Amino acid sequence: MSKKVAFLQGNEAAAQGALYAGCNFFGGYPITPSTEVAEVMSVELPKIGGKFIQMEDEIGAMAVILGAALAGSKVLTSTSGPGLSLKQELIGYGCIAEIPCVIYNVMRGGPSTGMPTGPSQSDVMCAKWGTHGDHPAICLTPASVQETYEEVIRAFNLSEKYRTPVMVMPDEIVAHMRERIVFPEKGEIEVVPRKAPTVEPAQYKPYDTSYGDVPPLASFGSGYRFHVTGLNKMQDGFPTTKAEVVQAEEERQVRKVDANIDDIVTFEEYLLDDAEVVVVAYGSTSRSARYAVNAAREQGIKAGMFRIKTFWPFPDKQIKALATKTKGFIIPEMNLGMCALELERCVQGKAPVLGIFRVDGEPINPDQIVEKIKEVK
Amino acid sequence: MEKTLPKIEIIEKYCKGCHICVEFCPKDCLEMKGFYASVKNLEACIKCMQCELRCPDFAIKVITE
Amino acid sequence: MAFDYDKWIRPGKLPHIWCPGCGHGIVMKGLIRAMETLKLEKNDTAIVSGIGCASRLPGYIDCCTLHTAHGRAAAFATGVKMAKPEMNVILVGGDGDGTAIGGNHFIHACRRNIDMTYIIMNNYIYGMTGGQFSPCTPTGHKASTTPYGNPDPGFDIAKLAIGAGATFVARGTAFHANQIDKLIVEAIQHKGFSVVEILDDCPTTYGRRNKYKSVIEMMNRLKEVAVPVKAAEKMTAEQLQGKVLTGVLYKEENKPEYTSEYAKVIERASAAK
Numbered sequence: 001m002s003k004k005v006a007f008l009q010g011n012e013a014a015a016q017g018a019l020y021a022g023c024n025f026f027g028g029y030p031i032t033p034s035t036e037v038a039e040v041m042s043v044e045l046p047k048i049g050g051k052f053i054q055m056e057d058e059i060g061a062m063a064v065i066l067g068a069a070l071a072g073s074k075v076l077t078s079t080s081g082p083g084l085s086l087k088q089e090l091i092g093y094g095c096i097a098e099i100p101c102v103i104y105n106v107m108r109g110g111p112s113t114g115m116p117t118g119p120s121q122s123d124v125m126c127a128k129w130g131t132h133g134d135h136p137a138i139c140l141t142p143a144s145v146q147e148t149y150e151e152v153i154r155a156f157n158l159s160e161k162y163r164t165p166v167m168v169m170p171d172e173i174v175a176h177m178r179e180r181i182v183f184p185e186k187g188e189i190e191v192v193p194r195k196a197p198t199v200e201p202a203q204y205k206p207y208d209t210s211y212g213d214v215p216p217l218a219s220f221g222s223g224y225r226f227h228v229t230g231l232n233k234m235q236d237g238f239p240t241t242k243a244e245v246v247q248a249e250e251e252r253q254v255r256k257v258d259a260n261i262d263d264i265v266t267f268e269e270y271l272l273d274d275a276e277v278v279v280v281a282y283g284s285t286s287r288s289a290r291y292a293v294n295a296a297r298e299q300g301i302k303a304g305m306f307r308i309k310t311f312w313p314f315p316d317k318q319i320k321a322l323a324t325k326t327k328g329f330i331i332p333e334m335n336l337g338m339c340a341l342e343l344e345r346c347v348q349g350k351a352p353v354l355g356i357f358r359v360d361g362e363p364i365n366p367d368q369i370v371e372k373i374k375e376v377k
Numbered sequence: 378m379e380k381t382l383p384k385i386e387i388i389e390k391y392c393k394g395c396h397i398c399v400e401f402c403p404k405d406c407l408e409m410k411g412f413y414a415s416v417k418n419l420e421a422c423i424k425c426m427q428c429e430l431r432c433p434d435f436a437i438k439v440i441t442e
Numbered sequence: 443m444a445f446d447y448d449k450w451i452r453p454g455k456l457p458h459i460w461c462p463g464c465g466h467g468i469v470m471k472g473l474i475r476a477m478e479t480l481k482l483e484k485n486d487t488a489i490v491s492g493i494g495c496a497s498r499l500p501g502y503i504d505c506c507t508l509h510t511a512h513g514r515a516a517a518f519a520t521g522v523k524m525a526k527p528e529m530n531v532i533l534v535g536g537d538g539d540g541t542a543i544g545g546n547h548f549i550h551a552c553r554r555n556i557d558m559t560y561i562i563m564n565n566y567i568y569g570m571t572g573g574q575f576s577p578c579t580p581t582g583h584k585a586s587t588t589p590y591g592n593p594d595p596g597f598d599i600a601k602l603a604i605g606a607g608a609t610f611v612a613r614g615t616a617f618h619a620n621q622i623d624k625l626i627v628e629a630i631q632h633k634g635f636s637v638v639e640i641l642d643d644c645p646t647t648y649g650r651r652n653k654y655k656s657v658i659e660m661m662n663r664l665k666e667v668a669v670p671v672k673a674a675e676k677m678t679a680e681q682l683q684g685k686v687l688t689g690v691l692y693k694e695e696n697k698p699e700y701t702s703e704y705a706k707v708i709e710r711a712s713a714a715k
Contacts (some may be wrong), residue, residue: 025525046711051524051704056550060517063510063547067490067521070508071529075521093511201485220506221526223485227501229509238501239509386444391456395463400658429444430619431661433467435456438444 004183010148010175011078014104014168015040017152018076020184021191023102024050025073027064029057029083032116033172034106037078058086062103066090069099070228072219074156074194078104081123082113084130091165092131093230095253098207098217100159100194103167104152106175107283107334109361118361119172121283122335127167128312134250136257138264139167139312141282145179150189151309157192158264162256163214169311171334173284173363197224206237207249213256261313268307271297275304277376278322279330280343282308285364289332292369303373308339319346328376332356332364352376383424384440385416391436398428398437450474450484455502459495463657465616465642466496469563472614472622472640473532474503479627487530490519492544495570495644496536496563513544516551516560523558527701530630533560538568538576541597545577552606552635556700559629559636562599563616565644573647584651603637604692610636611692616643617664618688628690634699641668641686 008016015037018026026041038054045052051068055061058079065075079087084105094101107123109115127139138158142148148170159166197204197216206226208215215235218224231239232246240246257264268286271293272278281289286307296303306322308315323329328351331340340355347353354372358364385406394412403425408417414428414437422439429439451474460466477487487505491497493512500507506529510518515533523531540548540562551558567585568574575585575592578599582591603611610632612625622640629636643649643660654660671689674682 025521027521043711046704046708047715049708049712053520053524053704055517055520056546059514060520060547060550063514063517064521064524066510067508067518067523068525069521071488071522071525073521073525089511090514220488220508220522221486221529225485225504225506227507227509229501230511231509393457393462395657397463397657397661401661427619430471431468431617432471433460433464433616434458434462435447435451435467435471440444442443 003185006181006183007178008145008181009036009178010145010170011036011106012040013145013149013181014078014152015044016183017149018102018156019044020189021074021153021156023074023076023156024048025065025068025075026050026052026077027055027061027068027075028077029055029061029079031058031080031083033108033175034078034080034104037104041076058083059090062087062090065101066094066097066099069101070220072222074100076102076104078106080106080108080116081110081120084123084126088126088130092133092135094165095131095135096133096230096232097228098163098253099165100163100217101165102152102155102159103165105167105169107169107171109359115361117172119284119363120334120359121171121285122338122359123169124311124335125338127169134254136162136164136254137312138162138164138257139169139310141308141311142168142170142174143283143286143307144174145177146181147309148174149181153189153191157190160192160194161214162260163217164256171283201225205235207233207235209235209252213252213259257313261317264310265313265315266309267315267318268309270305270307272304272306272322274302276302276327277304277330277373278326279303279305279332279369279373280308280319280339281305281332282311282339285332285334288364288366289369291366292373295366295370296373301373314342314346316346319343323347323350326351328352328354330354330356330369330372330376332369332372334358334364381442382419383422385419385422386438386440387414387416388436388438389413391434393434395433397431397433401431402428445475447471447474450477450504451502452504458502459498461646463643463645463660464495465565465640466499466563468616468619469561469622469640469642470499470502472619473534473561473626475623476626476630479623480630482530486528487532488519488522489532489534490515490522491533492535492539494536494539494568496534497539499534513539513542514547515539516544516547519558520551520556523556523701524704527557527705531558532630533558535562536569537562537564537566537578537599541577541599541602549602549606552603552608552637554700555607555609555634555697557633557635559626559638561626561638561640563640563642564599565642565648567644567648569644569647573651586647586651599639600637600691607697608637609634609694609697610690612637612690613639613641613686613688615641615664615668615688617661618668621688625690632693634697
């Protein structure tokens with residue numbers, strides 16, 4: 001039997017991926033260029049008994065999904081730059097209260113209203129540093145419509161597995177371009193269910209670390225009664241200011257991701273075996289980079305690409321390994337050097353890091369990257 | 378009919394000494410004794426329950442038959 | 443026999459954090475009596491709050507409790523209710539939390555007429571942060587940030603709720619303790635968004651700045667200003683000067699409730715599939 005195929009926009013694929021992952025609740029607020037996700041969810045969710053709600057603002061949209069997640073739903077919201085800024089308050093809440101949720105953010109020009117219809121990659125730092133306080137961060141940056149579909153599924157899986165908010169951040173090009181997509185069969189891609197408690201309600205603690213760093217999460221209305229707060233909390237969910245408890249809990253929350261980097265981080269290595277020049281790219285920019293690497297090879301330059309699929313946690317280990325055998329790194333990105341900073345941190349001066357930074361709303365074209373590759377001596 | 382008296386229990390570990398129960402008892406049954414509320418005249422109690430209802434601190438129980 | 447509040451209080455959580463004479467405890471007792479009267483199932487009851495003194499209330503009650511971020515209670519609660527419409531969802535919080543930072547979520551919960559009950563403890567001040575003026579601080583009054591008297595006009599929470607589309611709006615006071623549970627019972631029974639404003643007192647940060655010598659004076663003020671709606675019908679405008687109406691102020695039975703309306707959306711979408 002041949003698989004179902006379609007010609008879809010990135011945003012539409014994101015919504016379809018969410019449905020495949022079992023998403024049954026969407027809360028959102030209209031914002032360009034991500035609104036199509038909300039539109040598709042408003043059509044599809046009620047068909048399967050799911051819930052769609054358009055909230056009064058971006059913060060409300062984040063709040064409503066967190067509330068629904070605590071009542072047992074698998075939840076999604078979609079937004080873009082200015083909305084991501086507004087959502088930061090409650091992304092932090094999701095982190096400290098450890099509530100699985102997926103935030104799909106389409107990167108457009110910024111800061112502020114910026115260029116709502118122009119592509120950008122300038123929200124990647126906001127994904128990690130946007131909300132205050134120490135917290136885990138997972139952020140996926142797909143480069144195609146197919147990958148957007150699959151990464152949204154993976155985002156749901158990671159959010160359930162690690163009980164934390166997960167962001168999927170395509171740039172506007174990926175979100176709005178149309179490509180062929182092949183849908184997986186039911187069961188072909190694993191869908192991770194929420195880890196439910198195994199103890200009796202009376203024994204249940206929402207942050208019980210005897211189950212490891214990711215405690216099971218019960219849901220409201222399922223026979224389990226518990227307390228959830230945005231304050232630093234104890235294992236039973238009630239607030240505390242006890243120094244050793246706060247320290248241990250904060251460390252555990254971050255460790256959920258830090259100790260599982262190999263499980264979370266994904267990347268693509270393209271012609272890296274003999275590469276002397278490595279283009280590090282993510283999102284739609286990686287499509288230009290692939291073209292540029294091929295063009296450089298045709299001109300006799302041993303170029304390759306390291307494509308970041310998981311932006312956070314950053315692929316430190318892989319970049320560090322490449323830094324010891326590479327003459328130079330090229331980092332094309334649609335911002336003024338955000339990934340470049342991370343790259344420099346990992347390369348530790350062992351090779352030059354040359355940036356191509358565009359914030360004019362135009363994509364980085366392959367010729368620009370080829371020219372930069374030639375600068376590496 | 379003989380009047381039955383309630384039992385008024387003051388839970389000192391909850392009482393914050395706000396005086397509300399003492400001031401608004403219509404029959405002047407209660408008083409402050411040091412920091413805490415205390416029963417002064419149980420005989421006068423008409424079981425109106427206002428002291429229990431208005432105690433913000435869950436510190437008074439009026440136990441009736 | 444005495445009323446058994448302990449049945450609803452989480453073991454070991456009392457005494458609560460509220461200051462001596464603060465009315466929040468009186469309201470919490472009213473809520474507990476209402477839940478007992480209605481025989482609410484603890485497992486199916488969510489109590490949701492924002493930030494502030496009043497928002498600490500859920501932590502004491504043995505239900506599904508959610509202490510959210512400042513102002514966001516109504517939006518979180520909407521998520522709980524939408525996901526599980528069969529749950530009883532009760533919101534609690536203060537005037538600053540509900541009408542300033544949470545004002546948008548508040549009016550839109552009213553507009554949707556989603557079947558939840560919102561108990562707002564209005565003590566005219568931000569208590570937890572030390573007594574800054576709120577949207578409910580009367581004009582001319584003192585707060586830590588209105589040392590020369592408050593230049594802002596205040597909100598009338600009940601009128602705001604009615605104007606925004608809530609279908610049950612009531613007002614009580616912390617002094618009139620035996621009325622609180624009755625208002626909350628009626629509010630919870632009402633199918634739609636219900637708002638119960640309880641005029642409250644903050645002796646620590648509001649009273650002392652505004653020449654109230656004691657909690658008792660503050661309670662007496664609540665006693666004096668409150669006029670039941672029935673009694674007010676027979677009073678002149680002059681007599682009602684400076685008074686505040688209490689009781690059920692507004693009730694509308696015919697406006698569709700949000701989760702029921704969304705259930706119809708599901709029906710229509712399933713039929714079109």
